[in-house]
Amino acid sequence: MGGRLRVGEVYRYATGKDPAPSHLDGHPNFHHVTHSPGRKRALLEAGINGMVKTSASDGLRRPVILIRSSPWKAGTEQTPWHDVYDMDNGHVRYFGDHKAGSTVPPGSTKGNAALLEAFALHQAPTEQERLLAPPLMLFRAVPRNGKPKGHVEFCGVGVIERAERVVQWSGHERTTFTNYVYDIALIDLTAEGDEVAWDWIDARRDDLLSARRTLASAPAAWRRWVEEGNSALPRLRRRVARAKVVKPKEQRPAKDGADAKDLELIYSYFDGKKHEFEALASAVTARILRRSGSGYREGWLTNRSGDGGADFVARLDLGGGVLAHTSLVVLGQAKCVKPDSLISAEQIARVVARLRRGWIGVYVTTGSYSEAAQLEMVEDQYPIVLVNGMSLVEEVRNMARDDHAGDLTACIDHILKGHGLEVTGRRPEEILLE
Structure with missing residues (x-):
């Protein structure tokens, strides 16, 4: 049984990546919560971490794309952009991984390629295509004990609403470059108590399970999105205000x-x-x-x-x-x-x-x-x-x-x-x- 990721919870992301301890330094251990015996570790080393695809009977699917934003790096040579996380209103504006020094086309960097592929599935008109769409799990680095690294906050599960090519300014190299920016809708996890079971991702990694069978462990809002498509997103978007709403x-x-x-x-x-x-x-x-x-x-x-x-x-x-x-x-x-x-x-x-x-x-x-x-x-x-x-x-x-x-x-x-x-x-x- 996998662990559960809770929105707003801070997890210890230690360099040793030991999944054994459930907690480290007073925080839940990210590698313990996301541990899948016999499978490769879930990683947040890059900003955009596409998990290796699974070949199942109904098609090739990527189990999940893990996204990490590092606010403390914003405006630096490594991260010249400024991501926006508006969790209260269920919106994230996230910049791709193309940089001023990149020699390949903007859409072909590893992270952008994974997100653009996901975007096509997130905008798919049919339920069968959306079944194969990878969920985005979003994190952001948070400082602890005066250190900017080693701790991440879980921010929720997302669907890409828009992808746009933009021209950005690289202050260090004093030049402009082209990148992608993604508008991501965070889905409502109220039915799950603002938590996501890692069992869902384990199921999506299992090549013996069809994509439809993996929905059994998916959040309710994700299941409805798969069924109804993007027209349902206004009703499925995360809103903190919903916690104060009485049916x-x-x-x-x-x-x-x-x-x-x-x-x-x-x-x-x-x-x-x-x-x-x-x-x-x-x-x-x-x-x-x-x-x-x-x-x-x-x-x-x-x-x-x-x-x-x-x-x-x-x-x-x-x-x-x-x-x-x-x-x-x-x-x-x-x-x-x-x-x-x-x-x-x-x-x-x-x-x-x-x-x-x-x-x-x-x-x-x-x-x-x-x-x-x-x-x-x-x-x-x-x-x-x-x-x-x-x-x-x-x-x-x-x-x-x-x-x-x-x-x-x-x-x-x-x-x-x-x-x-x-x-x-x-x-x-x-x-x-x-």
Whole structure:
């Protein structure tokens, strides 16, 4: 059984290449993790390391191309280019191995030849061709204990999206030269816990296994890419924001459970009078934000027509004293929809468009939020709090338990009759004056 490479993990790459110890100098041993008994070692000596091809029954395939970037060498005679690793957004821009002193055509250097061959397969229109395509495993050298060498960080698995010939400047030789640059999409490894099993590469090295059979140990995103091609890459690209995204089914109560029945009760209560849901949304927001330990003041409900993306207004007070204090305007949107409905990115953007500096938004719904809406919120760093149907039920149930012996209908009746919030067209910033 091979080891596992974890994205962001730093591995010791020692010159002795001894695979026996699992750790060296406090770090996992690269040669232990990538050890394949009876086979040649996986190496990172060059920037581009194409593993020897395997001849299987369904064709010749390269098991993997290992890529290493050395940021500390960028701009030197050995490495006159500057690679870009944007792991959060799943993109790497990597320069080939042609140099100013090379006497062969740019595409025929060992590294460029391997990547251009891989690029053709990565752009292949058929699933059968993509089955033979080599995955790229990307690493970058990182300094440890004041030394720039001997440690590498695993950065993920990639597919080449574009290859371009570029003219570069060699400062040392004071001349220009032609090279290739590759735009690489890092695939999402969330399903594997941001890890890759080396067993996958071992399987791709096994000439007794067809390329299709090796997919059994491949990451889920790689399998989908093989099946669907590059049109799937926008959905399969690694995004750190995805770790903060909750699938819609996980935002909904279990079917036929007590939470589902209570959520349906809330929805049915406001069916036909959804404008009254704003008062409940305001009360739930107050309960949630007061738990942060900050002062919270409910303001008012907006006019039913022309609310411009806001249903209620409140104020969040932070700090204490005269100088160590500030207040934020809270702009709330309430949306009573069927519990299986999704709130889209456009609906959230409508609220965000109203926010000014020093304001935050709150969106309260009986439905759930689409993955696209959540990704946009996280990636664009929207200052907005999302309350889905399941969270809404939890808060209303707790209020009912505390003050109404668990009777949800009595709790909602009390909130609507006693909230005391006026309905007005006042400007949101006026709440800062109260």
